[in-house]
Amino acid sequence: MKKILNLILHPSAFFLGRKGSRPLALANELGGTFEHGRETLQIDPASSLPVAGKYLIYKRGSSQYYAALADGVNYPLGVSPDAPYQSGDFLAVERFGATMGTLLGFSTGAVTIDDLVYSAANGLVGDLTTAGHGTFWVIGRATKTVGTANLEITYIPCFPYQVTQ
Secondary structure, three states, rough: OOOHHHHOOOHHHHHHOOOOOOOOOOOOOOOOOOOOOEEEEEEEOOOOOOOOOOOOEEEEOOOOOOEEOOOOOOEEEEEOOOOOOOOEEEEEEEEEOOOOEEEEEEEOOOEEEEEEEOHHHHHHHHHHHOOOOOEEEEEEEEOOEEOOOOOOEEEEEEEEEEEEE
């Protein structure tokens, strides 16, 4: 019984063959698991608050635990259904490429159904065919047509990738 209890409490003893051995902690980090593709982050203290609305795109903030509105330049993490009101607020970010179905956002201008969409400044979604010249983070494909800026747009998300045109 003592031997079985020792193997339960110290499983490494079985592999090392020593009585009373203790597990060895390794210097590594464990990645978090997000069952539904959502990650909870805190609004970056350097952000302008309150955030203008819901369903905006966020990027990584000044640390791995912070999120800030996407600027169209840095890697976009995903969309948040939350609108942080004050410093210290937490928000859920639905990660691109990890969520199923379509996502909602707000347009920078006219967007045509089936066109590629990109992460624009202020957390907005833009139509790549009307973006002009530059480098952009593609985040999906539009599933709706809108005629002007600041209208709700739905799109099928993908893992973000950069294009230069």
